[in-house]
Amino acid sequence: MRLEKNYPVPEGFEVIKQTEHHIRHIGEAFHKRDEDGNLVMAFWIKKENCNSANVAHGGMLMSVADYCLATSAMPSRDQYVATISFRSEFVAPAKINSLAEIHTSITKSTRSLVFGEGKIYCDGKIVFNFSGVVKKIS
Numbered sequence: 001m002r003l004e005k006n007y008p009v010p011e012g013f014e015v016i017k018q019t020e021h022h023i024r025h026i027g028e029a030f031h032k033r034d035e036d037g038n039l040v041m042a043f044w045i046k047k048e049n050c051n052s053a054n055v056a057h058g059g060m061l062m063s064v065a066d067y068c069l070a071t072s073a074m075p076s077r078d079q080y081v082a083t084i085s086f087r088s089e090f091v092a093p094a095k096i097n098s099l100a101e102i103h104t105s106i107t108k109s110t111r112s113l114v115f116g117e118g119k120i121y122c123d124g125k126i127v128f129n130f131s132g133v134v135k136k137i138s
Contacts (some may be wrong), residue, residue, distance in 0.1 A: 010099055016041070018132040019077040021121055026064060034103065039103045045122070056094035058125075059119060063085070065102060065130040073114035073134045074105040081114065086132040094097045112136050 013030035028041045042065070043049075049055045066086050073081045094100055096107060106119035113133055119129035 008050060010042050010101075013040075013042055014057075018083075024063055026060065036105070038103065038105045039068065040104075041068050041071075042101055045096055045098050050096050053093070054096045056100065058090055061090075061094060061100075061128050062088055062130075063129065064100075065118060066132065067116060067121060068102045068104045069116045069132050070134050072106055072116055072118075073109075073136075080137040081134040082131045082137055084113070084135050086130065088128060088130040090128060092122075092125060092127045094120065094122045094127040100127070102108065 007028070010030055013032045016029045016031050026043050026049055027060055029041060029048055031039065031041050034040050041064075045056045047054075049056050049060055065088060066083055070083060070084070099122065100131075102118060103121065104117045106114055106116045108115040113135055115127050115133050117129075117131040119126050119130070
């Protein structure tokens with residue numbers, strides 16, 4: 001049984017060639033850079049991403065936000081990072097069939113640590129805030 005219906009690629013985004021199995025489960029994802037060069041990722045919230053209230057499951061939003069923060073901190077796909085701390089606040093429900101846009105920015109980078117923050121928007125409204133610290137893996 002195929003759960004996913006066809007959702008369009010959002011304007012200005014490209015499809016992510018996903019290599020992370022745990023993120024691939026959310027469905028097709030997209031990426032672009034904003035005016036400041038920060039990473040913006042997006043995905044359509046589908047039934048399989050939702051809880052019984054038909055809004056995105058909080059744990060799924062946390063996982064995607066952490067992935068986006070880590071990806072933003074990586075200088076390349078072969079220079080990995082590991083999350084040290086992650087903080088988040090649920091601001092509003094992320095409704096089914098809406099486009100979730102995850103905006104991330106790096107606020108500080110040292111020799112071994114990267115600090116960042118971000119927000120998830122749905123329908124132009126903030127639904128989730130996050131920040132965290134990742135360690136560069138040599």
